[in-house]
Amino acid sequence: MSVLPLLEVDDLHVTFNTASGPVHAVDGVSFTMAPGASLGVVGESGSGKSVTARALLRLFAITDDVRVSGSVHFDGADLLRVDERRLRHVRGGQIGMIFQDPLTSLNPLMAVGEQIAESLRLHRGMGRAEAASEAVELLARVGIADPEKRATELPSSFSGGMRQRVMISLAIACRPRLLIADEPTTALDVTVQAEILLLLDELRRSEGMALMLITHDFGVVAATCEDVQVMYAGKLVEKASMTHLFDRANHPYTEGLLRLVPRFEDAHTGRLHPIPGQPPITGGGGSSCAFAPRCAHAFDRCHREIPPEVAVGPEHLSACWLAADRAKEGTEAGRPWRRTP
Amino acid sequence: MSDAVVVGSTLDTGSPEPEEAAGPRGVLEVNDVMVEFDTDAGRITAVDGVSLHLATGETLGLVGESGCGKSTLARAIMQLVPMQRGSVRLEGTDLGTLPRRELRRMRHRIQMVFQDPRGSLDPRMSVSTIIGEPLRVHGIGDRTSRARAVAEAMELVGLPTAVSDRLPSELSGGQQQRVGIARAIVTDPAVLVCDEPVSALDVSIQAQIINVLDELRDELDLAMLFIAHDLSVVRHLSDRVAVMYLGQIVETGTASEVFTEPRHPYTQGLITSVPRADAESATRLQTARRLVLGELPSLLDPPSGCRYRTRCPYADDECAATEPPPEAVDHTDGLHSLRCHHWRDIAVRSGAQPSSNSQEQAP
Ligand SMILES: Nc1ncnc2c1ncn2[C@@H]1O[C@H](COP(=O)(O)OP(=O)(O)OP(=O)(O)O)[C@@H](O)[C@H]1O
Ligand SMILES: Nc1ncnc2c1ncn2[C@@H]1O[C@H](COP(=O)(O)OP(=O)(O)O)[C@@H](O)[C@H]1O
Ligand code: SF4
Ligand code: SF4
Ligand SMILES: [Mg+2]
Ligand SMILES: [Mg+2]
Numbered sequence: 001m002s003v004l005p006l007l008e009v010d011d012l013h014v015t016f017n018t019a020s021g022p023v024h025a026v027d028g029v030s031f032t033m034a035p036g037a038s039l040g041v042v043g044e045s046g047s048g049k050s051v052t053a054r055a056l057l058r059l060f061a062i063t064d065d066v067r068v069s070g071s072v073h074f075d076g077a078d079l080l081r082v083d084e085r086r087l088r089h090v091r092g093g094q095i096g097m098i099f100q101d102p103l104t105s106l107n108p109l110m111a112v113g114e115q116i117a118e119s120l121r122l123h124r125g126m127g128r129a130e131a132a133s134e135a136v137e138l139l140a141r142v143g144i145a146d147p148e149k150r151a152t153e154l155p156s157s158f159s160g161g162m163r164q165r166v167m168i169s170l171a172i173a174c175r176p177r178l179l180i181a182d183e184p185t186t187a188l189d190v191t192v193q194a195e196i197l198l199l200l201d202e203l204r205r206s207e208g209m210a211l212m213l214i215t216h217d218f219g220v221v222a223a224t225c226e227d228v229q230v231m232y233a234g235k236l237v238e239k240a241s242m243t244h245l246f247d248r249a250n251h252p253y254t255e256g257l258l259r260l261v262p263r264f265e266d267a268h269t270g271r272l273h274p275i276p277g278q279p280p281i282t283g284g285g286g287s288s289c290a291f292a293p294r295c296a297h298a299f300d301r302c303h304r305e306i307p308p309e310v311a312v313g314p315e316h317l318s319a320c321w322l323a324a325d326r327a328k329e330g331t332e333a334g335r336p337w338r339r340t341p
Numbered sequence: 342m343s344d345a346v347v348v349g350s351t352l353d354t355g356s357p358e359p360e361e362a363a364g365p366r367g368v369l370e371v372n373d374v375m376v377e378f379d380t381d382a383g384r385i386t387a388v389d390g391v392s393l394h395l396a397t398g399e400t401l402g403l404v405g406e407s408g409c410g411k412s413t414l415a416r417a418i419m420q421l422v423p424m425q426r427g428s429v430r431l432e433g434t435d436l437g438t439l440p441r442r443e444l445r446r447m448r449h450r451i452q453m454v455f456q457d458p459r460g461s462l463d464p465r466m467s468v469s470t471i472i473g474e475p476l477r478v479h480g481i482g483d484r485t486s487r488a489r490a491v492a493e494a495m496e497l498v499g500l501p502t503a504v505s506d507r508l509p510s511e512l513s514g515g516q517q518q519r520v521g522i523a524r525a526i527v528t529d530p531a532v533l534v535c536d537e538p539v540s541a542l543d544v545s546i547q548a549q550i551i552n553v554l555d556e557l558r559d560e561l562d563l564a565m566l567f568i569a570h571d572l573s574v575v576r577h578l579s580d581r582v583a584v585m586y587l588g589q590i591v592e593t594g595t596a597s598e599v600f601t602e603p604r605h606p607y608t609q610g611l612i613t614s615v616p617r618a619d620a621e622s623a624t625r626l627q628t629a630r631r632l633v634l635g636e637l638p639s640l641l642d643p644p645s646g647c648r649y650r651t652r653c654p655y656a657d658d659e660c661a662a663t664e665p666p667p668e669a670v671d672h673t674d675g676l677h678s679l680r681c682h683h684w685r686d687i688a689v690r691s692g693a694q695p696s697s698n699s700q701e702q703a704p
Binding site: 044045046145159160161162189190191192193194195197198201216217218219220221222223224243246257258260261262263264265266271272273274275278 | 547548576
């Protein structure tokens with residue numbers, strides 16, 4: 001792609017020091033996003049998706065004993081190295097964020113219109129009156145009926161879906177160039193989820209904003225994202241376009257995730273296929289394939305060396321020794337195994 | 342799986358009608374149940390004239406948006422909330438008319454699995470004590486037979502004996518839910534009511550727990566009421582489904598019929614809203630938005646006539662004036678019925694058919 005990337009993450013590592021030892025939550029993650037791109041990040045709970053998102057903006061709690069390395073270039077500057085002032089400007093300004101639970105990220109004691117207006121004054125330098133009327137506009141923009149009245153209400157008087165809309169209006173208030181949405185619909189009903197996903201998609205198209213969407217649901221990614229990356233134990237194990245991944249998932253972990261959930265279009269087709277075992281609680285940081293203890297295809301080498309990321313198709317990368325060996329042999333660098341029907 | 346003649350979940354017109362005499366009686370028969378709550382803002386009807394039946398070995402999935410009354414219905418069936426109207430019969434006995442002591446004796450035949458595995462387990466009790474608790478409460482068996490039943494239940498749900506003496510906090514989320522299920526089956530119930538049993542679990546654990554429930558049902562011939570908001574999971578586990586909206590069942594039938602040939606506009610909207618990992622995902626959501634308009638109305642002020650009319654794209658004056666009575670979808674097995682004035686004019690939106698073998702048919 002000839003377009004300059006909007007976001008360029010290189011060899012990102014995040015390690016927490018905990019009472020029971022270090023947790024390598026993010027273990028050498030690299031990826032880029034073009035302006036206006038849409039990227040889904042999928043993986044089991046604890047695979048490092050949220051920490052990756054938080055690390056991009058250095059959003060850690062004061063109590064976190066955390067070490068971050070690598071670089072996060074956004075719009076020319078390395079966000080891991082800019083000063084706090086600049087970073088505050090980026091947060092909620094050029095990069096917006098939405099979290100799973102809107103209640104924890106909205107101020108419960110402040111009318112929602114005021115919260116949005118405050119952000120507009122801070123990031124877009126608007127005056128009081130202008131910010132207030134723009135806040136109402138934004139609420140209307142995300143589909144909230146009767147926005148003038150709703151702007152004066154507290155978050156607690158909104159339903160879950162409406163609160164998430166408020167969060168979105170807050171996140172897009174400053175016309176961010178990148179919106180990071182961490183499980184934005186996990187707590188919502190499917191009908192509300194459908195509306196929020198459509199809204200995110202429309203905003204991305206109309207505002208030209210890039211979208212990074214974190215979820216455990218491939219269906220959600222399919223509805224909103226062109227590209228997808230699969231995360232396991234702090235590493236990106238597979239990257240592909242969403243359409244490519246449907247029929248050409250390469251990494252055994254991705255295959256496992258796809259087979260794990262019943263597909264809606266299937267009637268009962270026997271038992272499900274859970275991935276045996278659990279993700280390592282200490283994250284990455286090992287010297288083998290982190291998935292090896294759970295992988296049905298593991299062989300000697302998987303337990304000895306970390307598999308490199310190899311191309312298995314156009315703009316399709318997989319970090320698996322099976323794929324690497326095939327690529328070297330020059331045989332079809334396709335899927336290592338077929339999905340059982 | 343039971344191959345007995347299945348007792349259908351007939352929709353009720355709201356006025357209690359005598360049970361149909363024909364056919365075997367269900368192990369669970371819920372008839373015209375109504376549950377009201379007094380809230381600060383006024384009285385609401387959380388469950389409004391719901392009837393359903395369950396046969397041995399059969400699973401009925403209950404779906405609908407948050408707040409539509411699924412849990413309240415489950416609690417009414419368990420006799421945990423008072424009903425304003427209606428009856429719940431378990432193996433022929435009307436639970437509502439039983440004296441307290443008799444009711445306690447019947448309780449072990451119907452058990453419940455909850456959403457939050459951790460919150461529903463006593464943090465100070467060991468795993469084996471928790472699982473054996475219902476046996477002690479109901480005074481079933483002696484020490485040895487209880488220990489044996491606990492061991493059996495643990496084996497059935499896939500809990501290693503090594504965890505017997507652990508506390509709930511020392512277990513993973515999946516193991517905690519296995520304890521919850523073991524406790525529910527230890528009394529050898531006829532009916533298991535599962536309220537969102539996998540919603541709080543991570544995807545990979547969900548699959549394990551779904552398999553446990555699936556196996557138990559086959560092994561123990563359990564009748565199961567399965568509440569979940571994940572329609573894919575419901576489709577996977579259920580023989581029949583009931584779709585609930587604002588306290589009422591608006592459509593019911595076999596899972597395959599309701600999911601592949603939904604007739605009620607709300608069911609069509611729900612099914613179309615499920616994000617699927619395929620290339621049509623985004624366009625399907627556009628369709629969904631046209632089928633479910635706006636927001637869920639408040640139970641404090643439910644719409645007149647058809648309760649779905651404020652969100653229905655097909656609503657007209659008749660929908661506002663009269664409540665649609667339940668009607669059976671004729672050409673089918675007789676289990677499929679719904680409440681909609683205009684269902685004959687509304688095209689089947691084959692929600693869940695693989696595009697490869699489209700069997701779309703005009704109504
Ligand atoms: N503040 C923290 N202190 C210590 N360890 C942490 C902290 N935050 C996250 N971790 C650990 O980092 C790893 C990745 O966590 P993360 O929250 O990114 O996972 P996730 O993929 O987002 O999971 P989920 O789907 O549950 O949100 C986990 O092992 C987690 O326990
Ligand atoms: N104890 C209660 N007091 C007052 N209202 C209640 C009570 N329990 C449930 N409700 C109300 O009844 C309706 C149905 O609730 P519930 O059955 O819990 O929905 P669901 O389980 O489908 O999410 C909701 O409006 C809820 O707020
Ligand atoms: S590298 Fe080996 S263990 Fe890892 S996913 Fe590939 S086959 Fe499985
Ligand atoms: S009765 Fe009318 S409003 Fe109700 S679902 Fe049918 S068409 Fe829609
Ligand atoms: Mg997370
Ligand atoms: Mg509930």
